[in-house]
Amino acid sequence: APPTLYYQIGGNAGIEKLIDSFINQIGNDEQVFHYFEHTNIAHFRQGFILHMCMLTAGPCKYSYAGDSMVDIHTGMNITEKDFNHVVDLLVNAMNEQNISHPIQNKILSKMAPLRGDIINI
Numbered sequence: 849a850p851p852t853l854y855y856q857i858g859g860n861a862g863i864e865k866l867i868d869s870f871i872n873q874i875g876n877d878e879q880v881f882h883y884f885e886h887t888n889i890a891h892f893r894q895g896f897i898l899h900m901c902m903l904t905a906g907p908c909k910y911s912y913a914g915d916s917m918v919d920i921h922t923g924m925n926i927t928e929k930d931f932n933h934v935v936d937l938l939v940n941a942m943n944e945q946n947i948s949h950p951i952q953n954k955i956l957s958k959m960a961p962l963r964g965d966i967i968n969i
């Protein structure tokens with residue numbers, strides 16, 4: 849079997865570094881920070897790490913006790929522009945972590961189908 853994306857980005861330690869870079873990007877961003885103003889960052893960090901582990905076919909049991917991407921983002925009214933911007937911040941974080949472009953593209957292609965679950969709801 850080919851190595852999983854999870855393995856290729858350094859397993860859980862790699863994902864933790866990636867998500868910490870991502871959170872740092874969000875924290876310094878004027879365009880989208882307001883969405884996260886009242887977010888419990890520790891909880892967000894854990895949830896996003898777990899979600900990324902699942903997305904990259906890592907050995908994680910993913911459960912939000914019933915909260916889907918739709919449930920989590922409902923009422924945020926996230927625009928397409930802001931969605932794209934958050935994706936750009938993730939790309940910045942992946943660059944910071946020296947994740948290769950072919951692997952970045954594979955990760956982004958796993959996230960793209962979630963767009964409709966997250967924007968304008």
Ligand code: HEM
Nearest residue numbers: 880883884887888891892895896899926930931934959962
């Ligand atoms: C494909 C893209 C995205 C994915 C996979 C994703 C995934 C997640 C996950 C897994 C959580 C839950 C973390 C937890 O357990 O607490 C979460 C929370 C959150 N997401 Fe997203 N998200 C995406 C895009 C966005 C965008 C574009 C925004 C805003 C512009 C956003 C704003 C938020 C906020 C504010 C929370 C925290 C909610 C709270 O305070 O409880 N997300 N997201």
